[in-house]
Every structure is written in C-alpha cells, then in structure tokens.
C-alpha cells in the first residue's frame with residue numbers, strides 16, 4: 001500500500017451464544033483502532049421488523065418474500081455500535097425475549113441470509129483500517145478470506161451464569177436450556193450454520209476473564225500483522 005499505510009485487517013469471531021463474542025470484539029476493535037460489526041444485531045433487527053409487520057414466523061416463504069423490504073443500517077464504532085431499521089433505533093427492542101425466541105427461525109431462511117450477508121460484506125469492504133466482525137458464520141461463509149479467524153467456546157454452565165448475571169438473576173436452568181436450544185437451531189440449519197472454520201483458532205473462555213480473552217485475541221492479531 002502507498003505512503004506506508006497498513007493494509008486493513010479483517011478479524012472474524014464466531015461461536016455459540018454467550019461465549020463473549022460481542023464483549024471481546026468491541027474491546028479488541030477499540031484497542032486496535034478497528035471498526036466493529038455485530039451481525040447478530042442485524043439478524044435480530046430483521047426479526048424485529050418481521051414481528052412488527054405481522055409476518056408469520058412459522059412460514060419461511062412469507063419471511064423470504066419480505067426479506068428485502070426493511071432497510072437495516074449498522075454503525076460500526078466499537079464505542080457506540082448502532083442499529084436502525086427504516087430509520088428507527090431498534091437497539092433496545094431487538095434484545096427483548098420475543099425477538100430472541102424467534103431470531104433462529106428467521107435467520108435460517110436462505111433469502112434472509114443472502115440479504116444480510118451482502119450487507120456484511122459491503123461493510124467489511126469499506127472499513128479503512130479494518131474490522132472485527134462477530135457472528136456464527138463469518139469465518140466459514142461471510143468472510144472466508146479473513147486475516148484471522150477465532151472461534152470462542154465456553155461451557156453451557158459458564159455461559160448461562162454470564163447471561164443470568166446480565167438478566168438480573170434469571171433462573172440458571174431456564175437460561176441454560178434456552179442457550180442450548182438456540183445453539184442447536186443455529187448449528188443444524190441447512191444454510192450457513194454456526195460452525196468453526198477449519199483454519200479458525202479455538203479459544204475456550206470458560207476459565208478466562210474477559211480481559212484475558214481480549215489480550216489473547218489482540219496478541220493473535222498483532223502476530224498476524226507482523227507476518228508470524
């Protein structure tokens with residue numbers, strides 16, 4: 001590249017629910033001066049639009065027919081990631097239980113995935129210094145040429161405990177079962193399931209603090225940049 005400017009670096013972080021993808025990706029992006037994209041928020045946003053517009057979530061053909069309608073915009077500043085649908089800030093509503101319980105059915109529809117994947121690739125291509133993109137199929141499908149691929153894991157118990165803490169003491173057993181159910185749906189869909197890319201580095205976060213995970217990923221990015 002001219003003027004000695006560094007090439008943009010593309011980092012893909014995938015893994016099941018509650019493994020720390022969002023927290024890690026935001027912190028890594030902020031530390032390294034990169035953009036950040038939460039692809040789960042995009043699938044939640046399109047699900048919110050389907051629910052709000054009375055689309056039958058049990059009918060994949062109805063979801064497919066509506067998939068191109070909402071305009072979904074993601075802000076990629078790791079200090080202030082934003083998400084709007086048709087100009088409406090949906091960052092709060094997309095985290096509600098109704099969306100969480102329906103997002104796997106919507107994200108399994110191939111027309112939805114094609115639409116959202118196109119948005120994700122365009123955002124990654126326009127990131128000047130680079131981007132950390134987190135989700136379920138980033139390393140396998142969305143950005144198979146990413147410079148670094150990470151697959152985060154953690155035991156279901158650790159993930160449920162983290163989520164229960166967030167949900168102010170929600171029942172641990174119910175939270176654990178809900179996580180396992182969503183991961184099973186995401187892993188078993190035909191199109192672009194949750195999966196580790198063959199060339200991804202797996203990091204088990206069960207016994208690591210968030211800071212330790214962030215340090216580990218930052219080191220891996222720096223090693224890649226140094227050509228090791």
Ligand SMILES: Nc1ncnc2c1ncn2[C@@H]1O[C@H](COP(=O)(O)OP(=O)(O)OP(=O)(O)O)[C@@H](O)[C@H]1O
Pocket residue numbers: 015016017018019020021022023024040162163166205208209210211213
């Ligand atoms: N290594 C860690 N140790 C303890 N808590 C953690 C760790 N990593 C993340 N957390 C906490 O766990 C919760 C879930 O993390 P986060 O939202 O980053 O996970 P996620 O993989 O993005 O989940 P989802 O896919 O469901 O959006 C958050 O409250 C976060 O602060």
Ligand SMILES: Nc1ccn([C@@H]2O[C@H](COP(=O)(O)O)[C@@H](O)[C@H]2O)c(=O)n1
Pocket residue numbers: 017039040041043044103104105107108134135136137138182186
């Ligand atoms: N690359 C992705 C990212 C997410 N999904 C679907 O969205 C759901 C919500 O994701 P969160 O990270 O916000 O929990 C997730 O359960 C998947 O159904 C996806 O399919 N691909």
